[in-house]
Amino acid sequence: MKILVNERPVVVGKGTRLYELRDTLYPGADCIVVNGFPSPVDRTLREGDRVVFIKRGECPAPEEFEALLTARHTPGVHEKIRAATVGICGLGGLGSSVAVALGRIGIGRLILADFDVVEPSNLNRQYYFVDQIGMPKTEALKATLMRLNPYLKVVTHAQRVDEASVATLFEGVDVMVEALDRAEEKARLVEAFLTSYPTVPVVAASGLAGFGPANEIETRKVMKNLYVCGDFTSEAMEHQGLMAPRVGVAAHHQANAVLRLLLGYRP
């Protein structure tokens, strides 16, 4: 009969027992989940059971990780994600969350650029931790991405990106993410990238400060190859700060727009 072991199909003999299977396939496993429920007692396996054997703290092998992502994503989707390269310019509240969302789904390659270091004031919204204060954001974020998937390919550029360097640093990306802070920098990056690579889509963000309704944030196609996520008006300023919930909504609009573009859908 067929069952799923760690997301992969396995054929076992009728009457096979759970602990027997563990001892054969994963002798070191100290945690078992059957059909979504942890720590079951030993029992006879049934057709179609979903069994997960875990050794606490141990990283799954690369092929097991692949199988896990393939099983979670719709058929055909993971292959496209795995083949993709995405550039992210700016690793603040937007860029760090976009990178984590795309890292979790196993994007083939991420190219990350930021000149900044992690400051205590970043922690209210950016994907960094207290023990990373003072680290370059590129290095801190790469370390976090490696913790959630050690098989990701991450290229980092700890430098300011200008009109001259954008084409070189982000050569070969399938989608480019603008995640900078200042309006002037956003405009300059979008312009420099799209004049260098007119056929590569850019996903930018504008208008995400404060705590206005999340539903006012949307993803809009504004040019042939430019998509902007945000409410287009809420500017970061005094009395309207940047906060994790709304910045996160915009960042995940961006990440989802990237995913849809990679899969051939209009965001």
Next chain:
Amino acid sequence: MKVTINGKEQEVSGIKSVRDLLDHLGLDCSKVAVEVNSCVIKKDEYDQTAISHGDVVEIVRFVGGG
């Protein structure tokens, strides 16, 4: 002449370049990205890039925060 700006057809006069159009609309050049007939225009080309009757112009105005 008639120009389509961000999907809306508008009657404008005395406008020759992208720079003129941005000035007419009161927009800060440093915070916008401009596309004319599906082609993104660099800031240092705003003066030389002509706007003519029937052009389709997209202007994105960015606000800070990220």
